[in-house]
Amino acid sequence: MPQPDQPLQEVRMKEPRLFRANEALGQIECRKAGGLATEALDELARNLEGVGGDAVAAWLAQREPTAASVYLATRLVPLGDPGKAAERWEALLSLSPMPDPALLLPAAKSALAAGTADRASVHLRAALALRPPYVFHARAAALVKELWRGCPPASRTARIAILGASTTALLVPVVRALCFRDGVNAEFYEGVYGAYRQEILDPLSGLHRFRPTIAFIAPHWRAVAIPPVSEDEDRAVETIVAEHEALWNALSQASACHVVQHAFDLPAEESHDHVATRPGGRTRIIERVNLEFQRRAPSFVSILDQAAVQREVGRAAWQNERLWFVARQHPAPEALPALAEMQMAHVRAVTGLTKKVVVCDLDNTLWG
Template sequence: MILPAHALHWLPPCPDLDRRLAALKADHGRADGLAEAMALANTRLDFLQTRRLDGIVQKLPEEVWSGRPRLRVTLLGTGTMEHLPPGIRVAALRRGLRVDCAVSGYGQWRQDILDPGSPLAAAKPDVLLLAVDPAELLPELPLSASAEDAAQAVEAVAEEVVGLWRRARERTGAAIIHQAMPLNEPATFGHLERLVPASRGALAAALDAKLVEAAARERVLLLDLRTALAEIGAREVGDLRLWHHAKQAISPAATPWYGEQVGRILAALRGLSKKVLVLDLDNTLWGGVIGDDGLAGIVLGQGSATGEAFVAFQRHVHRLSRRGVVLAVSSKNNLDTAEAVFRDHPEMVLRREDIAAFEANWEDKPSALRRIARDLELGIDSLVFFDDNPAERELVRRTLPEVAVPEVPDAPELYVQTLADAGYFEAVAFTVDDAKRTDQYRANAERKQMAAGSTDMDGFLRDLGMVLEVRRFTPVDLPRITQLINKTNQFNLTTRRYTEPEVQELAADAQVLAYAARLRDRFGDNGIIAIIIGRRIDAGGRPALDLDTWLMSCRVLGRTVEQAMLRVVAEDARVHGIGLLLGTYLPSPKNGMVREHYPRLGFAPDGDEGEATRWRLDLEAADLPTAPHVALDLHLTPQQRPEA
């Protein structure tokens, strides 16, 4: 069996793959080796090509990975899984993430979780992928068992699985991904199967529903292969012959596809999901060319299959926007002509206010994409570029390899499926702030317009009416806090990454002071924009707060928020009998903008540790900077509130 051609259809083929793989293998120490490997990972590879690339990448020198995000992943489960890591590693590489994979012993998943002497804890995984065959979990009941008996048996199994999740998290602190797969057994009753409470199909469906409900409650992630398999076809991914002979639930030929499903979740855990969808207009959001065909001549809406397909694509894009994906436009068009379609065409689903950055001009697309990233204050690697023109796609791939560029099919009826299958916007949490993302970027654009019209910065900051609300970490904010910790790269002093269970442990640690700040102003709520985590230590006989993490959203740069945050932390530290703040700047490929953060705030040098620079601020003698136009709304009780 070979992987079907449509499995990774959004990736472009690589006609000279063999030559490029051979060149990379022959000189695996080359300076651009990782960049070339990532470029090859972003092409359509089959099982053998994936293994070849993975084998070469594993031999790349360690220094090429410097500054790259990394995850340790352990696979636990019931079947044979040794063939899965290459696909997972290559899929992660596709997103700029390094993954180290360990595979538990065959069928040892319960023992590894429960036995304190198992190698699981020693492996120190960041992520546990639990791939358990649902057939092994199902209770054995007589087919005549009542619905009540079946429900009780399923509840008992679900409680056992939840207990194992909790035990695994306690032992490792890892994020847990539970693999949900359909039962790989033929129905005993045919179409009556799920109406017989004690049948295998009915029990599997009931257990699946229980585990989904429990995963939401326990903050366990799902690798939901049920939905994915429905798209690609279960028989394309698994083979009963392979299961019986080798206990391989996933066929070797399907490991690139499986690795892609896992890789997108791992990337999302490290904040590497894409953030912005940049759309072309003509023949992408509607059929035809607006400049030639006019408003009445473009194909959009009811009356034709193609017009309805463009509407369906816009609906899908609009739903992405509502869950937090930022929308932008890059079109070779006159601005007024392009914007008129959003304003005046009755069948348009997307409106101008849904678009956070709008580039309609006659310049090249790479230049437009650079401006979009700059205006949104995001990295160029945050963008996905969706354009029907293959020449434009190829130009962007060559000029801006950090930008994700899916292969767009000729038929607009397939646009939705292509964008959905590519999984660029995979999420591991959904927060209120995510739902407000487009509004926040639009409000930020209004702030920039106001700043451009202000005669002085002091007046601009005063007129903003900023209120900084600072809280301890709360359970309701943990998903958003974890999201920020893992995706903030530029204003991030150490770029340390934590899973949600680890953040929860930090919040509960009596030696840790943790702060989450939300900024409101006259234009709206910016959401949580700053995270500071400090650990109380002894520094030469003096109580000190060592600032493990300090990160902020680039959207609030230049508004004296960092000065206000320092004042809050300093005063709260004093309340706790701490007289010294210690800070670390650990350089990364993207955080050069905060190199002088601590000295700008009055910290003094405190030596170096390798690449890291250390800084200290004596609170007994410090003259703290002020932020006169930032009002404080503090929720640090029962601790004393610092003065604004």
């Protein structure tokens, strides 16, 4: 931490908050673990609200540039020139100890404002490669649309339909952002809420007019209305699987598209507790249905293991009961990036963006 010199002593006389901020900033800079402490710096910036920008700029100019001090300058010392603002963000990224989506996103926005869309795209793709949380996607949605218009992804093209048994308005922008990241120039069709069966079976529906190349059928455990305990387990399983087989065939005949069927997730809580996994129990039936999906899926259908995504996120975090009853949102927004990543794995496979790797050991052993 820099020692107080005569200019800082003068600052202390004129603005004690800057002197205290100097000590706090030094402590933040001494932290070695993790990335940039943006939360602590944001709090420091809030404490300095009301201090003149010229005074803050003079104080920071006395310090050796660090990631923390440059970040603080972006918060407190606005620059009227977009080009200079973008340069400051570039300096911050070069000083940051590790890539951080919270820094890459404003850097991308600043680069776009400065007229360098290519640089903005680089920063946005780098941020998306770090698999940021849902709040990032909410903040980046407008930037994704603007960059897509100016420099759309060009590695592959696709027409993607997302047909859900719940609200999909929050999911589609996340998938769109990941398509931008992976170079898939995709057009999207968002199915009518809860009407995926009707849209698939109606030859005049908007889905069939769209003519998708990839169609996601995304139901969830509530969509099949399985009671906690069923008297005829085999019949319940066969009814659900046969219905979805008919939907796969209808989609293939009408659009010749690849179908990605979401396997069913599991309830976060079961009203009948351990009975759910016993014969006739709802959890047992759902697990059997998912196995049958895998066994009976034809070549034009792939199965997305939604239960695996649920385990990755955690069953408690997977669903939000309040949002389900208020907005029919399922899964919870916090779970959408993990689900979208799994969907993108299928998109990459269908569009040929997957890569095969051969690893050769030094003793001429070939690993596949």
